[in-house]
Amino acid sequence: MSIRGYLQILRPVNALVAGIAVLLGVLVAGGEVTPVLFLLVVAVFCITGAGNAVNDYYDREIDAINRPDRPIPSGAVSIRGAAVYSAVLFLFGIACAAFVHPFCFGIACLNSLLLVAYAARLKGVPLAGNIVVSYLAGSIFLFGGAAAGTDGLLLNLPLAGIVFLPMTAREILKDAEDIEGDREGGARTLPMVTGVLTSCRIAAVLAAGAVLLSLLPVVPWWGWWYLGMIALADLVILYAVASAFRCTTSACVRESGATSMLKTGMFAALGVLLFWALIG
Structure with a gap:
């Protein structure tokens, strides 16, 4: 087990890009980037990272064939450690979203459920899993727009x-x-x-x-x-x-x-x- 493994399982670059992208949604909605809105960045980073971790948890057998260098197959992160880690990240991300706007809280909850459902079930359903992943990526902008209410969602x-x-x-x-x-x-x-x-x-x-x-x-x-x-x-x-x-x-x-x-x-x-x- 290693700190590097727990960082790697987040896919930190992808999670950070997703977190920054949410600010684009805020700007398109006509909002201002305030310190409170940086909670959205943290929320998206944590939920995206949690989704990556839970995906590796369910994909550990496939990754042992396709990507043996990933944290779980390589032994850098334990199976139980990945499960607990992702749960903590999901909860922290949802809590951050709740401080910004009820719409943001709702999207955070929905997306967290979809990330788990995708990893556990939907990945094996032709095209359905692909659509869920793509919605989750696009919803980052909706998440930022939601901070400005309904009009912000539509603009994004x-x-x-x-x-x-x-x-x-x-x-x-x-x-x-x-x-x-x-x-x-x-x-x-x-x-x-x-x-x-x-x-x-x-x-x-x-x-x-x-x-x-x-x-x-x-x-x-x-x-x-x-x-x-x-x-x-x-x-x-x-x-x-x-x-x-x-x-x-x-x-x-x-x-x-x-x-x-x-x-x-x-x-x-x-x-x-x-x-x-x-x-x-």
């Missing part, structure tokens, strides 16, 4: 969509990469049902939909400068899914690097949105 719906679509694409591609381990662990994913090629093409359509949505005048700062910047991130996203478009095997998807490139494109798009939210 386009941003949630821009995140939801490429996230679903990436989840499908990740499943295509991990067919062997998932089959060994008893999971049933979309690529197992439709085949790798069809799944990769579904992912490409979803990513293209995200690119189209990002170019439409659905954000307050829409204009030529915004379009030029978001187009660069969109090109990375399109290149990522194009790299795996003809793949028919898991090995091909892994070798294409599509999931890593898609993640890079999504982070770049998030950076553009955050930049314009700050200067707008």
Whole structure:
């Protein structure tokens, strides 16, 4: 058991990016970033980290095949330790959200339940698990908007969509990469049902939909400068899914690097949105 293992199981970079992204939702809703709203950052960081930990808890047998270097299979974190750790993080994150707004508290509770349900059951349901993960990613903006009430939620719906679509694409591609381990662990994913090629093409359509949505005048700062910047991130996203478009095997998807490139494109798009939210 090690402190490094407990930090690693959080996926701290992803959790921190999610925490910072919630401030974008606050800004889009017209709110001001006050010290109280930083509780939202802590809430999202903790709930995201807890979700990662509980996911590793339920995936420990699959990870022993696909990712033996992860904290539980490698022995850095015990099975019981991961369960207790995730429970504490969930509770602390929900408590932080409760201090900001009732809507934030409600979303925090819902998302925590979905994270556990996904890890325990929904991951094995073709496409349903992918949709849940993508909703959770997009809901970060809804979470920030909720601090401003109903109007804030509505203003953040386009941003949630821009995140939801490429996230679903990436989840499908990740499943295509991990067919062997998932089959060994008893999971049933979309690529197992439709085949790798069809799944990769579904992912490409979803990513293209995200690119189209990002170019439409659905954000307050829409204009030529915004379009030029978001187009660069969109090109990375399109290149990522194009790299795996003809793949028919898991090995091909892994070798294409599509999931890593898609993640890079999504982070770049998030950076553009955050930049314009700050200067707008």
